[in-house]
Amino acid sequence: MLELTDRDAAGRICKWTVGKHTIATPNICIVVNPNRMPVPIADLKKEFKADILITNSYIIRRSKEFSERAVKEGLHKMLGWDGPLYTDSGTYQMFSQGKADVAPEEIIEYQKKIGSDIITPLDMFTLPVDDLKTAKAKLALTLARIKSARVSQPDINLVGPIQGGRFLELRKKASIEVAKLNPDVFAIGGIVPLMMQYRFRDLADVILTCKSNLPAQTPIHAFGAGHPMVFALLTAFGCDLFDSAMYSLAAERGAYLTVSGTHQLSDLKEFPCSCPLCSRLEPKDVLKFTEKERLAWLARHNLYATFEELRTIRTAIRENSLWELVQERARAHPNLLIALEHGLKTYPKLFQELDSVSKKSALMWGGAETAFRPEVVRAKEQLKRVPLKKLFRKEPFGKVPSALKSVYPFGQSLTNRSEKSKKVKPAEVVSMSLDYQYGKGAGKPFLKADVEVSRKTGRLRRLWSKKKELLGTFRPSDGFFLPSLEGVRLLKANIKKVAVKDPDAAKFVSEGRAVFAKFSSPEKGILPGEEVAVVHGGKTIAVGKALLNSAEMRQMKRGVAIEVRAKILGDKDDEVETGS
Ligand SMILES: [Zn+2]
Numbered sequence: 001m002l003e004l005t006d007r008d009a010a011g012r013i014c015k016w017t018v019g020k021h022t023i024a025t026p027n028i029c030i031v032v033n034p035n036r037m038p039v040p041i042a043d044l045k046k047e048f049k050a051d052i053l054i055t056n057s058y059i060i061r062r063s064k065e066f067s068e069r070a071v072k073e074g075l076h077k078m079l080g081w082d083g084p085l086y087t088d089s090g091t092y093q094m095f096s097q098g099k100a101d102v103a104p105e106e107i108i109e110y111q112k113k114i115g116s117d118i119i120t121p122l123d124m125f126t127l128p129v130d131d132l133k134t135a136k137a138k139l140a141l142t143l144a145r146i147k148s149a150r151v152s153q154p155d156i157n158l159v160g161p162i163q164g165g166r167f168l169e170l171r172k173k174a175s176i177e178v179a180k181l182n183p184d185v186f187a188i189g190g191i192v193p194l195m196m197q198y199r200f201r202d203l204a205d206v207i208l209t210c211k212s213n214l215p216a217q218t219p220i221h222a223f224g225a226g227h228p229m230v231f232a233l234l235t236a237f238g239c240d241l242f243d244s245a246m247y248s249l250a251a252e253r254g255a256y257l258t259v260s261g262t263h264q265l266s267d268l269k270e271f272p273c274s275c276p277l278c279s280r281l282e283p284k285d286v287l288k289f290t291e292k293e294r295l296a297w298l299a300r301h302n303l304y305a306t307f308e309e310l311r312t313i314r315t316a317i318r319e320n321s322l323w324e325l326v327q328e329r330a331r332a333h334p335n336l337l338i339a340l341e342h343g344l345k346t347y348p349k350l351f352q353e354l355d356s357v358s359k360k361s362a363l364m365w366g367g368a369e370t371a372f373r374p375e376v377v378r379a380k381e382q383l384k385r386v387p388l389k390k391l392f393r394k395e396p397f398g399k400v401p402s403a404l405k406s407v408y409p410f411g412q413s414l415t416n417r418s419e420k421s422k423k424v425k426p427a428e429v430v431s432m433s434l435d436y437q438y439g440k441g442a443g444k445p446f447l448k449a450d451v452e453v454s455r456k457t458g459r460l461r462r463l464w465s466k467k468k469e470l471l472g473t474f475r476p477s478d479g480f481f482l483p484s485l486e487g488v489r490l491l492k493a494n495i496k497k498v499a500v501k502d503p504d505a506a507k508f509v510s511e512g513r514a515v516f517a518k519f520s521s522p523e524k525g526i527l528p529g530e531e532v533a534v535v536h537g538g539k540t541i542a543v544g545k546a547l548l549n550s551a552e553m554r555q556m557k558r559g560v561a562i563e564v565r566a567k568i569l570g571d572k573d574d575e576v577e578t579g580s
Pocket of ligand 1: 271273274275276277278279301304305
């Protein structure tokens with residue numbers, strides 16, 4: 001179960017609670033194989049701060065040494081790991097060895113017996129080359145096996161693998177059908193061959209089709225995605241979990257991973273990395289190691305590169321600069337850039353629903369695909385709400401009314417081409433800003449308001465009624481108008497509403513506390529970052545910023561849906577909170 005705390009693009013930072021464990025996502029499940037451990041598990045925890053491990057129950061079950069021990073001691077004790085442990089079912093091993101030597105029920109039972117926290121049913125590995133008939137049959141069997149596992153073991157944390165091969169209509173069907181079975185993780189399977197062949201455009205289609213059809217409360221695992229070069233793109237496209245055997249597999253073939261691709265250790269004259277390993281040695285020193293030492297050394301560097309990228313991504317989400325990071329990372333390979341542009345152009349609806357309407361960071365021009373980013377698409381659409389006068393040109397938006405020069409994203413973008421804006425009167429800024437933000441005609445009731453302008457910056461600060469009631473504040477960071485309760489009254493139907501039906505919850509909200517998702521009944525079409533009115537029994541009780549969109553408010557059972565701006569509710573003449 002997820003609780004969303006930060007978001008950007010279609011990516012999100014969540015607290016993920018699974019069994020008795022809670023970890024942050026996006027995250028990576030580090031693959032461990034007790035037969036081959038280039039990095040000891042104690043080090044994964046201490047040195048790399050790994051949060052979650054994944055191991056293959058099929059391999060353990062077949063191992064003479066570990067099969068019985070895992071049952072007797074439990075997997076956690078056997079591995080020396082007290083965090084969450086995810087187990088895979090051996091789908092890939094049975095597929096690659098062309099034999100099915102364990103029944104689907106048996107492998108579920110075995111995972112349960114060894115104490116796995118997250119259990120994977122035996123799904124049918126579907127290849128990109130499988131034809132429609134084969135992919136359909138494999139999907140039907142996969143669905144039947146998830147269902148049977150759900151029914152026979154209702155108390156386990158179950159993975160819902162999503163197959164369907166390269167057929168997007170099957171991926172859509174799989175997403176809808178698997179979601180009905182209410183698994184604890186959605187695992188998008190069969191994508192490793194696409195990544196191995198650098199078919200990132202096809203990968204984008206699969207991921208974005210699934211994301212468009214999956215509910216918000218459950219994490220999405222891009223099964224087998226372990227190269228740090230794809231993490232940023234896949235996070236921005238909605239994935240929450242990755243897993244990596246790559247750090248060790250790459251090390252076995254002398255490969256050194258970076259966010260911009262893979263190098264052969266033997267080709268490197270110096271290390272383009274400052275991890276504790278790379279900063280101490282030169283490639284020629286590592287080449288003198290024994291094979292075992294070299295493998296362990298490379299696996300460790302690869303883990304450093306992996307975890308560094310995860311932290312970079314989470315930081316970018318918190319700062320709302322994830323698209324900038326993805327645009328930078330996409331320059332590592334033309335196919336990544338093609339995938340990014342294709343995703344933005346082909347799934348605009350998904351990004352409009354998930355990407356916040358305002359951001360903490362400036363929108364940076366990062367190449368031609370910037371024009372297809374959701375912020376730009378939305379801005380162009382919303383410009384249709386306002387009269388186009390006193391225009392100035394700013395790319396990639398085109399012609400923008402000068403009255404909107406301080407409003408997000410026009411005033412908060414660093415682009416390659418921009419003209420100087422023209423002078424406008426404060427009343428024009430009021431009416432244009434409100435129409436732009438809330439819809440055509442929203443600004444009209446505010447035309448008679450007294451406008452308070454900052455003497456220092458010349459920007460609008462607050463609006464007051466003739467009776468000296470505060471109508472709202474303009475947030476300095478993005479020029480958005482944050483209405484007071486009186487302002488909400490004037491906005492009428494132009495501000496979207498969220499009902500809180502529970503009387504106790506409504507009382508807390510009216511005192512300035514956040515609206516929790518489980519108590520929210522939103523109207524349709526609310527977008528993250530939008531100002532919304534909270535109503536109870538037909539009365540507006542609070543105003544705040546939506547952290548979730550309407551569908552997410554309905555689907556999520558934990559966490560905040562609306563951050564309420566408390567101070568507005570108290571003394572109306574008081575200083576108004578302008579943050580958040
Ligand atoms: Zn390094």
